[in-house]
Amino acid sequence: AQTVTQSQPEMSVQEAETVTLSCTYDTSESNYYLFWYKQPPSRQMILVIRQEAYKQQNATENRFSVNFQKAAKSFSLKISDSQLGDTAMYFCAFMDSSNTGKLIFGQGTTLQVKP
Amino acid sequence: GAGVSQSPSNKVTEKGKDVELRCDPISGHTALYWYRQSLGQGLEFLIYFQGNSAPDKSGLPSDRFSAERTGGSVSTLTIQRTQQEDSAVYLCASSLDRGNSPLHFGNGTRLTVT
Numbered sequence: 001a002q003t004v005t006q007s008q009p010e011m012s013v014q015e016a017e018t019v020t021l022s023c024t025y026d027t028s029e030s031n032y033y034l035f036w037y038k039q040p041p042s043r044q045m046i047l048v049i050r051q052e053a054y055k056q057q058n059a060t061e062n063r064f065s066v067n068f069q070k071a072a073k074s075f076s077l078k079i080s081d082s083q084l085g086d087t088a089m090y091f092c093a094f095m096d097s098s099n100t101g102k103l104i105f106g107q108g109t110t111l112q113v114k115p
Numbered sequence: 116g117a118g119v120s121q122s123p124s125n126k127v128t129e130k131g132k133d134v135e136l137r138c139d140p141i142s143g144h145t146a147l148y149w150y151r152q153s154l155g156q157g158l159e160f161l162i163y164f165q166g167n168s169a170p171d172k173s174g175l176p177s178d179r180f181s182a183e184r185t186g187g188s189v190s191t192l193t194i195q196r197t198q199q200e201d202s203a204v205y206l207c208a209s210s211l212d213r214g215n216s217p218l219h220f221g222n223g224t225r226l227t228v229t
Contacts, residue, residue, distance in 0.1 A: 045220035105157035
């Protein structure tokens with residue numbers, strides 16, 4: 001069974017600085033998808049970024065980028081120029097290639113951006 | 116139009132009562148998912164609907180949990196004889212189709228069983 005682990009329950013960063021959130025996963029598959037979701041206090045899960053495992057190039061979305069290390073089964077999220085609105089809980093998630101769309105989530109990292 | 120809508124936003128119920136949680140997916144989305152988020156935990160998959168296919172119920176924790184999706188649109192998650200451990204946020208998501216289409220989540224229903 002696939003598992004996703006986020007080893008940092010809480011992190012904080014000063015506004016405008018860079019922070020990296022860690023995520024590791026376990027799977028025997030070679031093709032899959034990885035995601036980072038943001039959950040602000042509103043509770044709505046918002047997709048931040050996604051990565052296809054067959055793509056070697058790291059995904060980037062504006063201030064958000066990932067460091068995808070397939071061999072190490074690591075998928076970290078880097079947030080550059082942190083903003084107060086980035087304060088939220090961040091979840092790493094795994095989806096296999098079975099086309100069901102089912103996501104397996106990590107336990108989450110609470111990020112606080114300080115002014 | 117609007118995003119995924121869930122109701123009620125919050126629900127407090129007494130142990131042993133039945134509850135129904137509602138999800139209105141984005142129009143045109145054929146896939147619908149229910150997840151449960153316990154305090155301080157990640158999301159746990161409960162059930163998945165895709166079009167007219169039989170739902171994937173592999174995540175339902177007990178036979179007290181059931182879900183329906185009528186007309187391929189609105190879904191209702193029912194919890195019978197609620198227990199305190201059922202207290203959690205129940206999140207619904209929909210996507211355009213299965214596979215790697217992005218999931219769009221609602222704001223969830225916070226269920227508290229007293």
